[in-house]
Amino acid sequence: MMLTTYSDENEIFNTVDTPFLHVNKNVFLNNIDRLNNYLCDFNVSFRPHFKTIRSFGALDYLLVDKHSPITVSTVKEAEAIVSRGYTNVLYAVGVVESKLNRIKNLNALGANVSVLLDSVDQARSINKFCEENDCSISALVEIDCDGNRGGLKPNDPLLIQVAKTLDSGQGRFLGVLAHAGGSYSCLDKVSLQKAAQNEVNQVRLAVSNLSKRDISCRVVSIGSTPTAHSYQNLDGITEVRAGVYTFFDLVMAGIGVCEKTDIASSVVTTIIGQNKDKGWLFIDAGWMALSSDRGTAKQPQDCGYGLVATTDGQIINGLQVIKVNQEHGIIGSALPGTINFDDFPIGLKIHILPNHACATSAMHRRYHVFDKVNQTYESWVRIQGW
Amino acid sequence: MMLTTYSDENEIFNTVDTPFLHVNKNVFLNNIDRLNNYLCDFNVSFRPHFKTIRSFGALDYLLVDKHSPITVSTVKEAEAIVSRGYTNVLYAVGVVESKLNRIKNLNALGANVSVLLDSVDQARSINKFCEENDCSISALVEIDCDGNRGGLKPNDPLLIQVAKTLDSGQGRFLGVLAHAGGSYSCLDKVSLQKAAQNEVNQVRLAVSNLSKRDISCRVVSIGSTPTAHSYQNLDGITEVRAGVYTFFDLVMAGIGVCEKTDIASSVVTTIIGQNKDKGWLFIDAGWMALSSDRGTAKQPQDCGYGLVATTDGQIINGLQVIKVNQEHGIIGSALPGTINFDDFPIGLKIHILPNHACATSAMHRRYHVFDKVNQTYESWVRIQGW
Known part of the structure; x- marks a missing residue:
């Protein structure tokens, strides 16, 4: 496993074609430590x-x-x-x-x-x-x-x-x-x-x-x-x-086992279209990249097919993926008329937080793992099949 | 692409570990001919x-x-x-x-x-x-x-x-x-x-x-x-x-574009458990093998996560996959009490017809393709990723 050290994360981030599975290694390691520490007792x-x-x-x-x-x-x-x-x-x-x-x-x-x-x-x-x-x-x-x-x-x-x-x-x-x-x-x-x-x-x-x-x-x-x-x-x-x-993932956050900031994996996707009349943003991540898991459907906060975050990790209030086709997703707003389309130009990259991390990870042959503290990047290959 | 000729289909069928994607090549070729012929006019x-x-x-x-x-x-x-x-x-x-x-x-x-x-x-x-x-x-x-x-x-x-x-x-x-x-x-x-x-x-x-x-x-x-x-x-x-x-697939059959007998791909799975009290059969195909597509949910015949067929292609009336976990599925009956558990021993292989063939195929790295007329088998590798 090759570890690449970077001085500017974007130099690597921008070379990976979307959609891709992004792992925040620091959050991942924190999650592991948390359960290990809890069970220590x-x-x-x-x-x-x-x-x-x-x-x-x-x-x-x-x-x-x-x-x-x-x-x-x-x-x-x-x-x-x-x-x-x-x-x-x-x-x-x-x-x-x-x-x-x-x-x-x-x-x-x-x-x-x-x-x-x-x-x-x-x-x-x-x-x-x-x-x-x-x-x-x-x-x-x-x-x-x-x-x-x-x-x-x-x-x-x-x-x-x-x-x-x-x-x-x-x-x-x-x-x-x-x-x-x-x-x-x-x-x-x-x-x-x-x-x-x-x-x-x-x-x-x-x-x-x-x-x-x-x-x-x-x-x-x-x-x-x-x-x-x-x-x-x-x-x-x-x-x-x-x-x-x-x-x-969002299901676990809905259950109350974690906060949304504890979600370590997300799908990075690009805005590929806008429909201002309908209040829609199109992204290049459909169910092929996100899965069609609807695990939050019965929770108090139904997150559609995933919530939207900026590349610096801030969740954008009110937005979610409302529909998925094979390679398209449609982002809509729970609050109609609230999308400022100038904030989401075609070509912009955003993150989609998954309902169910097991299902979303399963759609990817490779995870792109960023350690934001030590400024390293690595690619983890998924073991597939039965 | 290697083509293997067989005299007994089971000799090959039984060597492939379940779950796997089965393609009936004859049905596949018929489907292609049908649309080509229609558009010829x-x-x-x-x-x-x-x-x-x-x-x-x-x-x-x-x-x-x-x-x-x-x-x-x-x-x-x-x-x-x-x-x-x-x-x-x-x-x-x-x-x-x-x-x-x-x-x-x-x-x-x-x-x-x-x-x-x-x-x-x-x-x-x-x-x-x-x-x-x-x-x-x-x-x-x-x-x-x-x-x-x-x-x-x-x-x-x-x-x-x-x-x-x-x-x-x-x-x-x-x-x-x-x-x-x-x-x-x-x-x-x-x-x-x-x-x-x-x-x-x-x-x-x-x-x-x-x-x-x-x-x-x-x-x-x-x-x-x-x-x-x-x-x-x-x-x-x-x-x-x-x-x-x-x-x-079942969605297309529900729309009326095809018959269920025109469905060329299915997931072969093994019965791995029974719950007689609940009327459940467990199979080794969950959403990893079937996808979690629920495309028939809004059609008059909701097929759950797929219908059940025998290895000789007969659809078993009333049975469907009612729940999927990652590597388990649960088959239930629309008509309670109608499963004869002796007909479904642990180890039996069955087919699950997919709601949405695009989604189910996407879960498999390889398709197992049987030409039942010419008695040949081949394995098709799926092209993955973006």
């Missing part, structure tokens, strides 16, 4: 999620050493991470038999890639695969803590059955995992703390139910960016996970 | 849009020879196309000065890349650039035919001014272009024909207004997939454009 390990970032450039900032835990959502990410010598990877999407061969190959290289499941069928297929291939793959059982995703309810008798199926002599059962998907609809600190406490309580209940049947959990993993910043007590929890906390 | 040239496909593998099927016209929505596509020896490219997104250098470089290689604009400022910046760089770039002026995108109204006096600015001695003014963005909200044949006729009428009016000022249009370009299949009379029009007609 608890006796847990932290297993950041790679899915937002998916870039080697970011990896060393997320992980302390080659054995630091990390979460992924695709086997492709696990392969990339292991290829760089990291060893401790959790593939946290329900696994199927057809993906086990690639995981076996990673473990054969010395990595420890574990998987997630929530059914007896999946547990049996892992047993069968490991026996047929003389290999070891350990698994967490997903706990459904709030009805938003996969997993078993803590009191579901199947939980015992899945754990027992996995553990039939080979110690393949690692423990339990929950993700508070419901926390994304929180809107204040009280509801966040409640969602966080519920996530903790539900996995504790699962652990207790397993324990009554003499099944012990080596790993008790919970997390989501909203809850990870809201825990009060983590007794009995061994690890926390979070992903979008590195970049943050 | 008119005295126009056809300038297909590359933005849906963005793949060299598809290019030779779209274009007859190296001088055949093509439309692009990014300079990157134009560069890719010219690198393969094609010459006649229209960059159909409002151009800004910062992109002219790359276009100049393509034209210096012998290509003829023209651009689009709708303001005097853009016209002046092209004039200035061409004079300073001793080069030639010609431009179309965008006409706003239905209030949905950029462009000038046909009666806007600025139209004359922009054309005159471009044409000041150098013949940079090529003609006019319109795109019936409003046709995407049509729902029947009558409204489609009306949208098509309106697109024709609006550019004819623009041409007539220019002609009264002795400004002639060498190119009169119109098109959108819905209108391109609905024209009745194209007198005065020199070329038609369309993009998504190659793959078609």
Whole structure:
């Protein structure tokens, strides 16, 4: 990864064709420090999620050493991470038999890639695969803590059955995992703390139910960016996970987990047209560059397809992207008649803050990363595919 | 591009990890033939849009020879196309000065890349650039035919001014272009024909207004997939454009331009979980594989994030993707209690038909293309970026 030192940021900024993904490295590093510091007060390990970032450039900032835990959502990410010598990877999407061969190959290289499941069928297929291939793959059982995703309810008798199926002599059962998907609809600190406490309580209940049947959990993993910043007590929890906390976004700001000034990534775009009658500005960023994520649609402040900021980072009040086509976006004003078109000449570059950083980052093969304190620029390549 | 012949399609199909983009080449070729045949009855040239496909593998099927016209929505596509020896490219997104250098470089290689604009400022910046760089770039002026995108109204006096600015001695003014963005909200044949006729009428009016000022249009370009299949009379029009007609999708089926059986691309995904209480199936395709496009949301049949089909192409009535996370999707039934879970075991592969083929294709680096008549398989790499 090449680091370029600059004396004038614009010398580099202006050579990159729009639209492009801009990362403010200082904000990114602050976000990482913030969660690390918050979790320091608890006796847990932290297993950041790679899915937002998916870039080697970011990896060393997320992980302390080659054995630091990390979460992924695709086997492709696990392969990339292991290829760089990291060893401790959790593939946290329900696994199927057809993906086990690639995981076996990673473990054969010395990595420890574990998987997630929530059914007896999946547990049996892992047993069968490991026996047929003389290999070891350990698994967490997903706990459904709030009805938003996969997993078993803590009191579901199947939980015992899945754990027992996995553990039939080979110690393949690692423990339990929950993700508070419901926390994304929180809107204040009280509801966040409640969602966080519920996530903790539900996995504790699962652990207790397993324990009554003499099944012990080596790993008790919970997390989501909203809850990870809201825990009060983590007794009995061994690890926390979070992903979008590195970049943050408008959805997270709407939930109240961050301020808009904590948003580290944005899309730089150029004004390519004006329609004064309609009060529209056209930009060269459509859903190809922004994604069509509408995550703020149900929040008190609906940000359309993103808010608008100047190149020095000031949010322009009242403006948002109101429509996206493939390579066009249309900026409109929540307050009609308020756009001063002279302030937005054709050719002007602006930033669009994303609703959902995971979705917006995913549209870019490369991130353009500016450290505004140390005056350095680097380009981070995204790891793509499955 | 490697073509592999197979005797059993499953031998190849089952080696590709899910999720992946599947293209039925026979359906794709039929779609191309259909529009070519329809337009044959008119005295126009056809300038297909590359933005849906963005793949060299598809290019030779779209274009007859190296001088055949093509439309692009990014300079990157134009560069890719010219690198393969094609010459006649229209960059159909409002151009800004910062992109002219790359276009100049393509034209210096012998290509003829023209651009689009709708303001005097853009016209002046092209004039200035061409004079300073001793080069030639010609431009179309965008006409706003239905209030949905950029462009000038046909009666806007600025139209004359922009054309005159471009044409000041150098013949940079090529003609006019319109795109019936409003046709995407049509729902029947009558409204489609009306949208098509309106697109024709609006550019004819623009041409007539220019002609009264002795400004002639060498190119009169119109098109959108819905209108391109609905024209009745194209007198005065020199070329038609369309993009998504190659793959078609659920939005186009909802509009009535195609049948669901004409949809050529789909995402192949694996069932990774079941929630019998909720009536949910989990799949390994979330918005990363499907996109989060909700183009059918306002149509009479809202297809969620896509409809479900078996591997032999039969649509499963009542099922649709009701929720997408990054790498998970949730399939639910419009008719509660109707999923027979035994029919959808963990590990089963199914197809998801996309709302919007342009958006879904954009999530994939590679398309897996099966010719079911000639029993051949090929992999098409997508051209990415800007």
